[in-house]
Amino acid sequence: MQTIQFDKIPEQALSWHLAGRKVAIATVVATWGSAPRPVGSQMVVASDGAIEGSVSGGCVEGAVVIAAQDALTDGKPRLLTFGVSGDDAFSAGLACGGEIRVLVEPVGNEIGAGQGIPVVLLEEIVAARATRRPILYLIDTESWIRDLKRPDNTAKTGIEGVVFTHLHEAPLRLIIAGAVHVAQALIPMAQIVGYDVVLIDPRGAFATEDRFPGVTLHEDYPDDILPQIGLDRRTAIVTLAHDPKIDDPAIEAGLGSDVFYIGCLGSSRTQDERWARLLARGYDDGQLKRIHGPVGLDIGSVGPAEIAVSIMAELVAKQRAGTARPRMSTRLCDR
CATH class of the missing domain: 3.40.50.720 (NAD(P)-binding Rossmann-like Domain)
Known part of the structure; x- marks a missing residue:
């Protein structure tokens, strides 16, 4: 039996991509209210319908999967905002209501507009995690320009203005x-x-x-x-x-x-x-x-x-x- 590990999304995404599957990575970049998954939580979605990981507890997941499939078709990232309340909130695990912002990035930039995360950057993230070296991933959500940096002691995951930073630490x-x-x-x-x-x-x-x-x-x-x-x-x-x-x-x-x-x-x-x-x-x-x-x-x-x-x-x-x-x-x- 294969053990599911929810903190292995970059590794899973790279593995699927290298196996010839089209994949997109969804990342929670901001939350307000009673969100079931913290900022930085990720899910990988393949064009054949396979998924691993989680960005919420229910209804938001389905919308993210649809957006990921669209991103795999046109090669363009998306920054999605979900305002959840009432019955939808409860079914998604947001019992008090709330809001979630999710970044969806296709892997590879050879499709369409070519704005997906370059494979070389994903490989560097996975390599750093494998050697237990923290690494900071930065993406401008307007220009889609990306960078990797060595984090300092104050680095953290979150969005400020239009720039989302994701601190990838060594796995537990x-x-x-x-x-x-x-x-x-x-x-x-x-x-x-x-x-x-x-x-x-x-x-x-x-x-x-x-x-x-x-x-x-x-x-x-x-x-x-x-x-x-x-x-x-x-x-x-x-x-x-x-x-x-x-x-x-x-x-x-x-x-x-x-x-x-x-x-x-x-x-x-x-x-x-x-x-x-x-x-x-x-x-x-x-x-x-x-x-x-x-x-x-x-x-x-x-x-x-x-x-x-x-x-x-x-x-x-x-x-x-x-x-x-x-x-x-x-x-x-x-x-």
Whole structure:
């Protein structure tokens, strides 16, 4: 079964184009109100009707697909505005109403007016993402002039005036130490959310292709592999092995980097023992407070699958700066 990854639209678009299919990329450039998908969300549409990704929750999608087909016919990009309210808003996932602006760009500029995104630019975006280098894509929505730049620390995705800038960051990545049952449940969840997954375990009987098909496997200890992989702020580390020889090197690598999340499986007693070992190695309380342990949100989980759900929920909350509190309201919309 192929895993759908919603953060892989540039890669999917390039793959389809190189396979000889005509494709267009739709990107959310601005939203107002209760939009279901954030700015920068993308969808790829092929002339044969295939689609991947999403720019909204329902009715807007259909209109974008039609516009994409038109763009593939005449080679011209489009900047679309959808004002959604009432029944249409609810069916599109905009329960409070709102507005969405969507940019539709055919890939390749050999058709008609030749105003599509040049393949060479799409290739550069995909290459940068593959090497975990952030890259900034800029497009003037009047002249359709495009450029790629190296972003600074203030760069972000959004539209200002007629210029839309799209910050393509390195894909989210989850490094798991321990090829155990929880990992088998967690990995497909992470992949669906959009994480690239790396699994590390020196135990050959655990880290097998049969148990983890299609996953990047390293049959080695984390301290031998992680320096080669490299760690960055778009990376999370989860240790599941229950073996300090496997877990602790991964934790220490995370503590020495700017990964956004470190989570460790184990009981409270196991966490106390882990904390004591790391204190003895010279880490202080401030550093060790970065460790989420026991890993995952407290949802009363039992068994590998439910534990994986709790881990995935905590990962999302951490990466999105969520509160992890129940979202309840007596009103349909908070204004």
